[in-house]
Amino acid sequence: MTDSVHPTRRHTALPKARTLIEALPWLTRHNGKTVVIKFGGNAMVDQELKAAFAQDVVFLRQAGLRPVVVHGGGPQISAQLTRLGLESEFKAGLRVTTPETMDVVRMVLAGQVQRELVNLLNRHGPLAVGMTGEDAHLMAATKRYARVDGEVVDIGRVGDIDSIETGAVRALLDDGRIPVISSIARSADPSDGEDAAGEGGGVFNVNADTAAAALAAALGAETLMVLTDVEGLYADWPDSDEVISELTATELEKLLPELASGMVPKMEGCLHAVRNGVRTARVLDGRVPHSILLEIFTDEGIGTMVVPDKREGEPTP
Numbered sequence: 055m056t057d058s059v060h061p062t063r064r065h066t067a068l069p070k071a072r073t074l075i076e077a078l079p080w081l082t083r084h085n086g087k088t089v090v091i092k093f094g095g096n097a098m099v100d101q102e103l104k105a106a107f108a109q110d111v112v113f114l115r116q117a118g119l120r121p122v123v124v125h126g127g128g129p130q131i132s133a134q135l136t137r138l139g140l141e142s143e144f145k146a147g148l149r150v151t152t153p154e155t156m157d158v159v160r161m162v163l164a165g166q167v168q169r170e171l172v173n174l175l176n177r178h179g180p181l182a183v184g185m186t187g188e189d190a191h192l193m194a195a196t197k198r199y200a201r202v203d204g205e206v207v208d209i210g211r212v213g214d215i216d217s218i219e220t221g222a223v224r225a226l227l228d229d230g231r232i233p234v235i236s237s238i239a240r241s242a243d244p245s246d247g248e249d250a251a252g253e254g255g256g257v258f259n260v261n262a263d264t265a266a267a268a269l270a271a272a273l274g275a276e277t278l279m280v281l282t283d284v285e286g287l288y289a290d291w292p293d294s295d296e297v298i299s300e301l302t303a304t305e306l307e308k309l310l311p312e313l314a315s316g317m318v319p320k321m322e323g324c325l326h327a328v329r330n331g332v333r334t335a336r337v338l339d340g341r342v343p344h345s346i347l348l349e350i351f352t353d354e355g356i357g358t359m360v361v362p363d364k365r366e367g368e369p370t371p
């Protein structure tokens with residue numbers, strides 16, 4: 055029998071097979087690798103995008119990667135403060151956090167935003183487990199001050215990561231779970247919060263970009279992905295929409311003093327990550343559906359990628 059008598063049947067699903075096969079080199083490269091994904095408050099306000107985000111994260115997990123989600127919730131915290139008749143004040147991009155504000159931050163991040171993400175992920179199976187940096191001593195922080203016009207200002211219970219104990223997160227990953235982490239840390243000072251009032255004491259509000267970057271470094275993650283509401287790092291923001299597609303740690307360090315508030319913790323975080331063992335740190339447009347899959351499984355690199363300074367003879371990540 056020849057092909058001309060019995061031609062191969064036309065399978066309409068063939069393009070799908072091709073698409074899957076195109077992802078094979080990336081699947082091989084990323085198998086077993088840890089990816090820390092920071093999901094930002096501003097990329098988190100659209101229901102469809104949130105559902106697509108959850109699908110992407112579960113896809114990574116089912117494709118053999120070890121995804122960890124660290125989430126923000128700035129807009130959601132501000133909305134709740136407004137409902138309670140409290141003010142939102144930011145200094146150098148950080149929320150001024152009174153003991154009263156701290157209670158709201160904790161309630162919104164751990165009780166609302168984290169719960170919603172966990173439930174979205176768990177539509178796909180018993181995968182996600184929520185925790186805050188307080189759980190199992192995951193994150194300890196010390197008080198952080200802001201610098202405004204060269205002056206050091208007290209912004210209350212805002213913390214900077216002091217140390218990370220990754221044991222609980224690693225155990226969850228080994229068990230095939232997806233940790234979903236709120237950026238609240240316990241105080242590194244054991245006597246903190248033991249005063250008479252104890253209000254807001256014992257815990258710190260940590261910027262979620264800072265927390266994600268510190269965790270990526272502590273886990274020795276392959277990649278840090280920061281999803282936000284712009285295409286990436288603009289070269290000349292707000293005057294131009296030219297996105298910097300790739301830059302080295304040293305190039306980023308030179309740019310940092312020129313950056314405006316929202317981007318500062320993100321790019322500082324990316325720099326910290328690649329200087330501490332993370333292979334690539336990326337800022338992605340969370341408004342693009344499935345931006346995570348596009349970034350990991352295609353060569354259509356979107357957003358901005360920060361890489362460590364190249365050493366002689368080293369291949370590009």
Ligand SMILES: Nc1ncnc2c1ncn2[C@@H]1O[C@H](COP(=O)(O)OP(=O)(O)O)[C@@H](O)[C@H]1O
Pocket residue numbers: 094095096097126128281282283284286287288289290291313314315316317
């Ligand atoms: N150079 C820059 N490139 C891109 N965005 C910038 C830049 N400088 C400042 N921004 C601002 O940073 C914002 C992102 O930070 P933020 O609002 O804190 O995001 P998220 O809620 O996702 O954490 C952008 O929407 C933009 O307004």
Ligand SMILES: CC(=O)N[C@@H](CCC(=O)OP(=O)(O)O)C(=O)O
Pocket residue numbers: 093094095096125126127128129131147148149159212213237259260261262263
């Ligand atoms: C100290 C500080 O500013 N903490 C942030 C924590 C949440 C966060 O970082 O959320 P986004 O990623 O959505 O901005 C805040 O209180 O808004």
